[in-house]
Amino acid sequence: MIDEKVLRSALDASSEGVMIFATGSHGWECVYANPSSAMLFGFDRADILGPVDGASKLHGILLDKSLRSTIRQTLSTGESFRYTFEVGRLTGGTFWCEMNMSPLNDDGGNWTHTIMMAHDVSDTVRYARKIESKNRLLREQNSALENIASRDDLTGLYNRRHFDAELARMVGLHERLGFPLSIAFFDVDFFKKFNDSYGHQAGDDVLREIAMVLQDGFSRETDVVARYGGEEFVVLSIGESLVTTFYQHVDTVRDGIAALAIPHKSSSCASVVTISAGIYFGDLVTPGQPQSVIEAADRALYQAKHAGRNRVEISELVEVHLPVGPGYAIGG
Numbered sequence: 642m643i644d645e646k647v648l649r650s651a652l653d654a655s656s657e658g659v660m661i662f663a664t665g666s667h668g669w670e671c672v673y674a675n676p677s678s679a680m681l682f683g684f685d686r687a688d689i690l691g692p693v694d695g696a697s698k699l700h701g702i703l704l705d706k707s708l709r710s711t712i713r714q715t716l717s718t719g720e721s722f723r724y725t726f727e728v729g730r731l732t733g734g735t736f737w738c739e740m741n742m743s744p745l746n747d748d749g750g751n752w753t754h755t756i757m758m759a760h761d762v763s764d765t766v767r768y769a770r771k772i773e774s775k776n777r778l779l780r781e782q783n784s785a786l787e788n789i790a791s792r793d794d795l796t797g798l799y800n801r802r803h804f805d806a807e808l809a810r811m812v813g814l815h816e817r818l819g820f821p822l823s824i825a826f827f828d829v830d831f832f833k834k835f836n837d838s839y840g841h842q843a844g845d846d847v848l849r850e851i852a853m854v855l856q857d858g859f860s861r862e863t864d865v866v867a868r869y870g871g872e873e874f875v876v877l878s879i880g881e882s883l884v885t886t887f888y889q890h891v892d893t894v895r896d897g898i899a900a901l902a903i904p905h906k907s908s909s910c911a912s913v914v915t916i917s918a919g920i921y922f923g924d925l926v927t928p929g930q931p932q933s934v935i936e937a938a939d940r941a942l943y944q945a946k947h948a949g950r951n952r953v954e955i956s957e958l959v960e961v962h963l964p965v966g967p968g969y970a971i972g973g
């Protein structure tokens with residue numbers, strides 16, 4: 642058996658802040674506080690001993706009312722309670738405290754005392770926060786880099802690489818949810834002649850303006866607009882249920898590009914810059930091959946070019962159920 646004096650000396654010498662409370666139905670009473678706990682919380686040991694009531698200095702520093710009741714509840718079940726919190730030191734300033742409270746029962750199983758151990762973990766908390774803020778910065782930088790890597794330098798639209806990834810994702814959604822895939826392939830008319838007449842720089846400006854019209858025309862969450870390469874653009878969507886509605890959207894964009902009224906003196910189809918488009922709408926043409934819908938839209942685009950340019954053609958593979966009215970150009 643160790644002598645009580647020896648035990649008390651050990652507690653007094655501990656670098657851990659130790660406090661003991663008598664825990665009765667009348668309330669808590671602080672019956673022991675070691676020097677480390679006094680240093681930690683900034684109190685005088687003599688001031689602390691006694692009831693933990695409104696007049697006690699401990700009352701102010703040890704936790705708010707709701708937490709006190711949680712602690713009481715946990716301890717009354719025989720469990721320990723561990724908590725890390727920022728606490729104001731009585732001598733000024735704050736520190737992060739890791740505290741562990743354990744109930745002590747008598748032979749009859751009555752909860753008679755609570756032992757509290759506490760120490761300063763400010764350095765650990767500060768370090769963890771620093772790491773977290775560094776990680777946050779890294780995550781932000783990564784997502785900015787990802788965004789740059791997915792964009793086309795000239796137009797700011799998604800690039801081909803990102804489009805291919807989006808196509809795979811949309812095909813997955815289409816297969817799961819059953820929405821039809823809508824693809825429109827666009828190609829500027831007589832663009833080589835435009836460059837030859839007005840210069841490559843003017844050609845770049847045209848591509849930028851066209852990109853803006855496309856982006857404005859297809860701005861839903863379910864739309865992906867990309868520069869496929871050179872003077873080719875592509876729109877992919879799963880937001881439409883009718884090919885005729887998708888056609889109207891594409892044709893409005895085509896019209897919007899002509900309405901920019903950018904002079905094109907060497908075009909053989911209009912006096913301004915125009916664009917042709919081919920549409921595919923529905924399931925994958927070849928199951929398991931996302932690229933098959935691109936090829937179908939590309940073939941429809943070829944039809945649009947062949948039929949005179951500045952127009953939109955729907956792939957011959959698409960069944961159009963609504964009556965084909967004026968303005969609907971169906972390939973085949």
Ligand SMILES: Nc1nc2c(ncn2[C@@H]2O[C@H](COP(=O)(O)OP(=O)(O)OP(=O)(O)O)[C@@H](O)[C@H]2O)c(=O)[nH]1
Pocket residue numbers: 795828829830831832833834836840841842843844845848870871872946950
């Ligand atoms: N200014 C500019 N021109 C580009 C860019 N990418 C591709 N081009 C040009 O786009 C032109 C495309 O020419 P073609 O494929 O012959 O087609 P087109 O002259 O548009 O004729 P059609 O498509 O048959 O109407 C080429 O002259 C390319 O150099 C670009 O980033 N900037």
